[in-house]
Amino acid sequence: MKNSIKLNNGFEIPTIGFGTYLAEEGDSVFNAVTCALNEGYRLIDTASFYKNESGVGNAIKASDLPRESVFLTTKVWNTDRGYESTLKAFEESIEKLGVDYIDIYLIHWPANEKQFGKEAKSINASTWKALETLYKENKVKAIGLSNFLPHHIDELMETAEIKPMVNQIEFHPGYSQFDIAEYCKANEIAVEAWSPLGRSSALNNSVLSQLADKYSKTPAQICLRWEIQNGIIPIPKSLTASRIKENFDVFDFCLSDEDIILINNLKPYGKSHASSDEIDF
Numbered sequence: 250m251k252n253s254i255k256l257n258n259g260f261e262i263p264t265i266g267f268g269t270y271l272a273e274e275g276d277s278v279f280n281a282v283t284c285a286l287n288e289g290y291r292l293i294d295t296a297s298f299y300k301n302e303s304g305v306g307n308a309i310k311a312s313d314l315p316r317e318s319v320f321l322t323t324k325v326w327n328t329d330r331g332y333e334s335t336l337k338a339f340e341e342s343i344e345k346l347g348v349d350y351i352d353i354y355l356i357h358w359p360a361n362e363k364q365f366g367k368e369a370k371s372i373n374a375s376t377w378k379a380l381e382t383l384y385k386e387n388k389v390k391a392i393g394l395s396n397f398l399p400h401h402i403d404e405l406m407e408t409a410e411i412k413p414m415v416n417q418i419e420f421h422p423g424y425s426q427f428d429i430a431e432y433c434k435a436n437e438i439a440v441e442a443w444s445p446l447g448r449s450s451a452l453n454n455s456v457l458s459q460l461a462d463k464y465s466k467t468p469a470q471i472c473l474r475w476e477i478q479n480g481i482i483p484i485p486k487s488l489t490a491s492r493i494k495e496n497f498d499v500f501d502f503c504l505s506d507e508d509i510i511l512i513n514n515l516k517p518y519g520k521s522h523a524s525s526d527e528i529d530f
């Protein structure tokens with residue numbers, strides 16, 4: 250596959266994906282995913298929490314693309330943590346998606362000590378055990394995490410049989426969590442960037458505007474290219490056909506090392522979410 254990244258189990262996935270958070274079930278998500286597939290995206294990111302799995306699955310089916318050419322990610326939500334509930338949530342997801350396997354299945358957020366005290370670690374371990382079962386049964390091609398901080402992963406690894414293949418974290422100019430990304434790389438865990446455009450708040454920045462002029466690209470394309478060149482897989486979301494196209498058109502230019510460093514060193518701005526140790530949902 251052109252423009253792919255190999256996960257630690259040898260499974261190859263595209264270097265850019267398409268996000269679907271806030272793409273509503275029905276025509277909205279169906280049209281967006283259809284447009285994305287037509288433009289060439291092959292990695293589609295959803296979650297049971299987004300309540301749009303049926304529309305995502307319908308768009309993939311309607312595309313007539315071979316199933317194995319589309320890389321489908323979904324996630325187990327926080328209220329379904331634990332071994333049995335995760336297995337049940339998985340069955341519900343594949344039924345809504347209308348598929349018989351998922352490419353990448355992620356734990357959406359770690360259980361944290363603030364909410365669960367000392368139980369947090371065993372909750373995460375049993376949720377992970379369910380993902381391992383699904384992986385061994387070949388119902389998922391790869392398993393991973395989302396929003397896990399290094400200390401959550403270290404704890405998980407105390408009981409895990411299988412190393413996570415992916416960690417999906419917030420990552421964009423102004424909020425580049427390089428500490429987590431470096432930890433993941435050192436542990437052969439691929440990093441996906443959620444909110445790679447900072448939900449568009451990352452775009453309004455003079456450095457990005459100057460670089461957009463320099464490379465005859467848009468600030469969004471500069472963001473996405475910067476993530477890809479940092480070895481991070483961005484999964485931008487858009488419901489707008491022209492932006493879906495624009496966000497995929499990032500393979501005909503290369504940022505210089507100096508310009509990458511310029512973006513790496515931007516002053517913090519645009520962080521959209523509380524820390525995984527602080528959330529209470």
Ligand SMILES: NC(=O)c1ccc[n+]([C@@H]2O[C@H](COP(=O)([O-])OP(=O)(O)OC[C@H]3O[C@@H](n4cnc5c(N)ncnc54)[C@H](OP(=O)(O)O)[C@@H]3O)[C@@H](O)[C@H]2O)c1
Pocket residue numbers: 267268269270271294295357395396417418442443444445446447448449452469470484485486487488489492493495496
């Ligand atoms: N694992 C997690 O906890 C987690 C959390 C958040 C998100 N995610 C995943 O990551 C995906 C992406 O993150 P996100 O949706 O939060 O944010 P995002 O992709 O950074 O930004 C999406 C927003 O930017 C706008 N936009 C898209 N392309 C643009 C462009 N070229 N120029 C200007 N504006 C543009 C979109 O507007 P329009 O739609 O109106 O075009 C939308 O409002 C999600 O959809 C979801 O799949 C995962």
